Amino acid sequence: MNHPPYVSTVDAYVRELRAADHLLLSLAAELAAPEGTFGCTHLVRGERPRVVLSFATTSEETARRLAAKGYEVTAGAPDEVGRAVVYPGAAELTGTVTVAELRSRSAISRVVVLGAPGEPPPEQAVVTRDHVRPQWQDGALVLTLMPAVGGVLVPFEVPDPTPCCADH
Structure with a gap:
């Protein structure tokens, strides 16, 4: 897109x-x-x-x-x-969706998983944490995911990152 x-x-x-x-x-x-x-x-x-x-x-x-x-x-x-x-469809990406739903409901055109070749299967569950921030790569909106507990995927970017050196 x-x-x-x-x-x-x-x-x-x-x-x-x-x-x-x-x-x-x-x-x-x-x-x-x-x-x-x-x-x-x-x-x-x-x-x-x-x-x-x-x-x-x-x-x-x-x-x-x-x-x-x-x-x-x-x-x-x-x-x-x-x-x-x-981006178009961003508001629709809440809760848990499948990779196929993520792509069909929004402008995201590609999904990648850190450390894994190719795209995940369309039925793979993605827990959005209501924070989905894809990036433009070569003219396509690409979302990077990572494996999480329970066999699901989550967006690589966390909604509330811990500030650097927060425990010092």
């Missing part, structure tokens, strides 16, 4: 992925992003490390509205490997 034709990047000077996710979801809801919108996070390294957002929509209206709200908005995506937070 390809991005819609209008892509813009929003730099809200966010440094943490979790805060970027929250902002992206809030903006998409507030702007009533049109059906088919993709909202992604992108890590920017260099002298000013941060997380920027990208929106791919069917019209330029979203970018205009974000700029009107005072955000720094530029045309195009910062890179080709955005981590999708908002």
